[in-house]
Amino acid sequence: MNAHDKVLGTALQLFTRRGYFNTSMRDITRESGVSTGSVYHYFKDKEGVASALYQQLVRRMQQELERIVAQHSSAHDQCRAVVELLFRICQQEPDVMSFMLYIRHREFLPKERPVCSSRPFEMMRDMVADGIRRGEIRPMDSLTAASCLFGGPIRLITLALDGILDKPLNECMDDAWACSWRAVAVS
Amino acid sequence: MNAHDKVLGTALQLFTRRGYFNTSMRDITRESGVSTGSVYHYFKDKEGVASALYQQLVRRMQQELERIVAQHSSAHDQCRAVVELLFRICQQEPDVMSFMLYIRHREFLPKERPVCSSRPFEMMRDMVADGIRRGEIRPMDSLTAASCLFGGPIRLITLALDGILDKPLNECMDDAWACSWRAVAVS
């Protein structure tokens, strides 16, 4: 693993566990074993580290969602696959999930658009909008429908990340998805 | 308005708009018009300001929820009243809503329990648990049910706070509530 990636990996851990502002460049160099000089060779500044990390994770999410769109044809199947993906990431790589939808990027990445406006979230809303057009999902404002469909699962994810949930997330999958789909499905 | 409350009001604005770590004690004294000495007379330190603010708002939410529990008897009516309350606060006092469910308290209030474990959130889960016992809400894990019921509205609130929502939140109320209730209601 090269120095560049070591820094990003360490930053992901520290930013999500302690928060961006509670993590000093010193912490990053110590934990990653990469010296100050090298860190600043690869990244312009501390914000540059966060920005690179953010873009890497958004790109990855986007690719995973593109695969889902390609593999499933109905809104029902696409959205369910998205929830399964989110739950899986949350369990297997909680730091990644945490950085994607828990951290307040705006406070330290003022130049980036808010996560909710990022491609992955747009794609999720597009799935729902298509579902409405096809008559799978009740006609209503698509942003409202997307919030109702994904809001429950996202809420469960934040509870899991906060350690409030007493059982593994995937055990909630069937009930949660049944509720989500019932909320918006036609008849 | 006394110095104590002026500080809390200013802190609420600055913490929610710029973030806790992007707000210096200097900012608070300048914006509130209260001098450093006075701020430190009323509060132990910066964390003390945040802590007082947090407890004030949690107490307020708790009182509002107690009123709702007293005024409505079914889980349906109680939960709907909660969503109406949350939407109203989000529109009329976005800073308050932002501080309650958007800000990452854990990063600067390590001693407080996470918001999700606070009384108001517990009360919301209790309403749902009672609804299940009474047969109004489908039998399932009550945490899952509460997430499915309130997850959609909470998601809409975060979108509104992020400025993504293009219309006023209350216009989403009827659709959102219909989805929420359909998600968990019996038959």
Next chain:
DNA sequence: GTCTATAATGAGATAGAC
């Protein structure tokens, strides 16, 4: 209770050798 002046610290970032 309120104020100003200032001390003490720790952060981000740079310089420049290797």
Next chain:
DNA sequence: GTCTATCTCATTATAGAC
């Protein structure tokens, strides 16, 4: 590309007069 030593500066918090 990598490293250590160091600079610069903003921030929190205190001291002590009024």
